[in-house]
Amino acid sequence: MVDGRYQLCDICKTVAVFTPDEEVTCIDGTSKALFLGTSRGRILDVNLSTKNVTRVLQLSTNVPVSRILAATALDYLIVLSASTIFNIEIGTLKPISSSTTSNIANLALNKDPVVSDPFALQLALVTTNRFILVCESKTNNLEIQQEIQTEDNVVALSYNKYCICYALPNAYFVHNVLENKTLSLFPYDSQAIRPLIVNTDTEEFLVNGMQGLGVFATSEGVSSRPPLFWGLTSIISFAYRSPHIFVLTASSIAVYSSDQSVVLQRLPFTNGTLLECIDGQLYVCNNENITHLKEISWLERAEALLSSGKFDEALRLAENAVANSQYDEAEILKINMLRQKVALVLFKRKEFEKFHELAVMSQLDPREAINSRLSSKILLFLMEFRSEQTEKAAGSSEGSFDDSFAGGSIQLTTFLENYLRTIRKFNWTAGFRRDIDAILLRLIALRQDVLDAEDMSLDLQCTFEDCDRWMRDHMRRKFLITVAFCLLDYDNALLISWELYNENLWDDSIGELCLRVFPRFDSEQTILGWVEFLVKVDQDKVIEGLKRCSVKLNHSKIVRILQQKRSILIRYLEEIKYLQNIEFHSLLFSMYVEEINILLGEGEKSEILCRKNLRTFLLQPNKLNLLDIYTVLKSYRHFDVELTLLEGVKEKGSVECLEKLLTEYKDYDAAELSCIYTDTPEHVLKLTLLKFYLRNVESQRQFKSRIINLLNTTDFISNGAEVLQQIPEDWSLSSILPFAEGAVLTVKGRSYCQQLKKNAAAQSLKALSGVLKPAHVCIHINEKTLCTGCGAPISSEDAARYPYSNEIFHRRCLKS
Template sequence: MMSTKAFTLVPAVEWNLLLGEQERVHIECVECCGQNLYVGTHDGCIYHFLLEERTLPVGTATFTATKQLHRYLGARKPVSELRAASALHRLLMLSDSCITLADMLSLEPVPSGARIKGALAFTLNENPVSDDPFCVEVCIISAKRRTLQVFLVYEDRVQILREVSTSEQALAVAVDGPFLCLALTTQYIILNYLTGIAQDLFPYCSEEKHPIVKRIGRQEFLLAGPGGLGMFATVAGISQRAPVHWSENVIGAAICFPYVIALDNEFITVHSMLDQQQKQTLPFKEGHILQDFEGRVIVATSKGVYILVPLPLEKQIQDLLASHRVEEALVLAKGARRNIPKEKFQVMYRRILQQAGFIQFAQLQFLEAKELFRSGQLDVRELISLYPFLLPTSSSFTRSHPPLHEYADLNQLTQGDQEKMGKCKRFLMSYLNEVRSTEVANGYKEDIDTALLKLYAEANHDSLLDLLVTENFCLLTDSAAWLEKHKKYFALGLLYHYNNQDAAAVQLWVNIVNGDVQDSTRSDLYEYIVDFLTYSLDQELVWKYADWVLQKSEEVGVQVFTKRPVEEQQQKSFNPNDIITCLKKYPKALVKYLEHLVTEQKLQKEEYHTHLAVLYLDQVLQQQRLGASSKNTEASETQAKLRHLLQESDLYRVHFLLDRTQGAGLLMESAILHGKLEQHEEALHILVHELGDFSAAEDYCLWRSEGRGPAYRQQLFHTLLGLYLGASPSAQELSVAAVDLLNHHAAEFDAAQVLQLLPGTWSVQLLCPFLMGALRDNIHTRRTTQVAVGLARSENLIYKYDKMKLKGSSVCLSDKKLCQMCQTPFCEPVFVRYPNGGLVHTHCAASRRSNPSSPKLGTRT
């Protein structure tokens, strides 16, 4: 165990000052109360000294003892015990089994001659049971065998309070309140002298070992246990602290929190009550007295008196930290809480935690260091300042004084070891990332975020981008220079954007895409720029780079205009006509944008619909001129879009497009355009006779009749049937198409009219589906009509029944009956009665007939 300098042994009274040339005289006991030091000798003499304490410039304490007087007791027997009762200004002296009272200054016995006889040993109760402030409680081991007595001692008299018996002879005693801690012949016990209840502690052999019983606090005692153990015991008979290991030959013990001090024949040993470890050993031969008095520890030989002066706890803690004994320092610091004012302790303890954190940090114990930094509320800039160039130039931070550690910077701490330096930087990244969102960062956010950015950039860490796209306080000047130094141009653009410098950000990203600067952070940087411009509110910036993004890719670049936020589109911040003018040089982009206006935004403007249709038409015609196969995917898609637009839109210029399709071989498109002009015969003629697409002809009838009445649809189908039947008899295909049309759409035809048109050569079996469908439809219509007539008749019968009921009931008038029109009582028997039972005056009824908008009561009866 490494030693700790907790105490310094300082002489208090030398032999020549005490006894001069009387070499045969020996010190038997000592007592200290304030500056008063009393020494009792074996020849019955008591010496009184005044102690003056001084602190030397080097920090050590010295004592000067001034002899006041001495006095011999009458019997010239050894003075075995001395106790001062400062409240009574009395000194209690035990000699020759008798306790006498004397004045503390003159050492003269009290005039009353009060004394206690038959005492082998005694002690004062520092936690008295009595509330009387003019007395002290004294417990004595009586000369009577196996008896203890408790006395109340006043200035000039004594009064016995209690006498208790024990099973064995008591050898030593300590008192706390009503509890006596006794060392009997074979064991230690706790005895409550008020109740008589005894609690056994543990055995020991008095023949082999000198018993020690010491009160160390409220209801707690220190005992010399078996096996060289210093045992702690409470009045409940339990131990709340682990024992300390001291010598088998201990002859005295004292407490100076947080230390237990033990004396044997050769040494003074110091143990911590906090971790039970031995902290210091002081050589001290021939010592036989060790006692503590109000925090002052006195040790004596037979020839001299010495004082163990404790070093300040702060000095002890700093010495432990200097030796890198972190755990011991922290345990001692926690134990010092009871001896230091709360505010001072908190400041001191935080600093100790911070110092301990840096010690652990230097040893690369990062988890322990992090916890200590957090608990100590470390100013995080203390840690950042260890790393060269991480603090921003704007920071006004200066390190704590006195310093929390002994290192100039990270290079000195790691001695140039790159592996250790890398570990330290990774720790700082982790620690700063954790504390940047806590109260620790308050006031230092710029320092933390700037340092974090520099670490991320240097380490090529993925979190660099996360830092820059969220709220941060990175100093622009320092961060920009650092990112440029490490060639993090994309991240630099994000930094510019966060600081509202979008133009600089986009220009930097454009340079990366163009190859002017090298940065492989994002392989999709072009798409990122397009997305950035899409959501940018700076129109000038969007127009500035519109040509650049379109030149790179028309299909992707046009998203700058087509994928803008819905709110912005609703505000129409960009004029579509301006965009169309810009896109004239980019035909693919222009088509995409017009599709966006027509199909997505659904703008109802003829010019956009016509323009889009013309562009589709031009593409189809161009593909035809280039000899594109009908199976060409792109050609098929464009033509399908054209047909869909022609069918769905009602806003384009039909005649203009119809002229463009003439002679171009676009028969389907021509049919659709004729249909838009209600030229159904021309449209169906193209579909049937020129294209020969019978399913398209049927679809045409369904398309054009959508949303129209049944008569309109029937007319279209009859027109198509007429085209089929009007062909030459040899046109077998059209006959088959006519049969299929009738059989598949029987409900769309007037059966009687169709039967008159059909050739007589067609069999009933051929038209069986049509005939069955027509018959079923006819039957359904007839039965539906019958149901409707029946319901009407039922409703009429119900109405007639209600009317007859009203006619058969009597009418009673009274003043309580009110006219339902004017709300006045019937004062004359002239009224009109309505079918619903309502009554009105005749003049109200006349008014009702002249003003039809008045409330409707029913039919007059």
């Protein structure tokens, strides 16, 4: 089991390559190699992938290596040994150059340099004569930019951006390079603690203080950030990697939170000498080993919590880690893997609500959940189909539908159905929606015989073949028909329908469904096949389906199929009368005659209906020859009324034919049909019929309803007032309200029109009088009257008036 956040992993056993009494004095490196400085003046190159020492460099000084800094951007090491700086090429471990000075006691590399040249280095060099030299190194040239004089020898320092933090034997200081200003932090007792400094953030440092405190400092002095308390145990070294502080003592390595004074983990480690953070990784040394202090990934820790049943803790750990990574895509993938593992465990435990939430959140392939519980008989039962993704899971198991175990698994199957219905809508299920839909259909089939109307609208991604075998094996062929309809596989639906019919398993409810999907049929061949089948199973509503077809049909083919069912054929021929096809009209007429002859002795109601249809057909426009029809009907004794109607067709508005129907045959329905189809625009026949009803209504009370219906027809026009006077006084006016309202409106309309005419005439006369009045003005002419044009006197014989004015002119003057 994983315990804690970090673990120790051996990198290299130094005891095997060191000489007697040789120790590690300093360490640095890259992501691929570590470089160890030893007390014998050697530099060892340790390959991190092979964990072997690959190269060794013996410096000529043959004295301890004090400091190694890896300048990876320039591909060389900066090595301090015997107060001299060496530049050593990383790739070959060969010296490139060395400094001319030999008074360097310590050095630090600016971890956050502010330089215009990306290949320039900023260094802080500590000299033996109590100076800190702020330098910039370019192409092996060292340029001193600032000198900082100290009161004593510098024993530790760290450099970041514009700030240098350093320790003298008795106190800590910070120096602001920009302002060239030094601040004292606090004193310490070098006999009690070792002076240690580590850079934690931009211009922020952590120093080893008195009384077991780690104190934060900035260029402004001691930071307001609370110090860390790590106890009075002597500290050998410490390092920082956000968000943790790592403290090396003689017996252990303690991991602290940088924000809280709490130990997160303590790892036993004895005789440690150095602890460094190199390229984001932590390495610790003792006299025998170089050890990697490896962080245990949050995923490993979470999985350990998961294995111990601590699901909530595992998920919280994962969510915090992903949040800290600012939701890096790779980390999101990891947390989803963890969520999926938790979800699968919850599914096995039947904690379905929690499973649903995590499964959707982590985009879990539902087939994994089902596969994880294949020991369940119901799931084996559901998975009996072959698709690329489920072949292994299903194996070679076979099953049959058993209500006993299906019923016992209602909770599971109900949940699965709802779950699959939910997730099939998400885009991330597109790759396996085919299998989802295939299983979903099986789950639905467990609880109902057919797909309902809502499910028929599902955009299923599975194929008919995915469902065919399973549905047949488990006696779900009726359900399979609806699946075929849903998948627009009408031919297979028809095939199964014939199977059920031939096995006496047909259900009329399926026929109803077939009729509902008729508008979806996209080929004439499919429609013809279904028409033949539905006629076979006595589905009289097939005509309704045909009426809603969007495909252009060959009606002759339909007629041939329908000939096996007379009643359906007659209905179909009635529906296509509008085509005015002589063949269809002839067939319909002959079938009416045959049907009436058959029904004469069987039932009055059916015969009456058939006669009404025949009469309507005869009265409507058709392609038949009247003489031929007349001849056929004349050959029978019971078509006298129909023959009379034909006479009315030949002569529109024949009152004689109407009166014959009323008085001789007393067939009032036929008389009303005659009025509907053969009346004149003046409604001669309807008025005749109305008068007949009104004359005889006292003796024939059944005429009342006929009168009311006749008066309430929308196109009936008559002198309403006159008719109303003939209505018996005991009739309720409400029964003929539409007619009465129309009559009143008609009278009002006529009166209004007359008033309008009267008003218009009056206005016209008034306007005309106004126009004519100026033209007949009376003007008196005497000896003093003068011509307006020439000013000479004018006589009445020679006078003329200018139109619409009182001015008088000579006729000659007016012409000029």
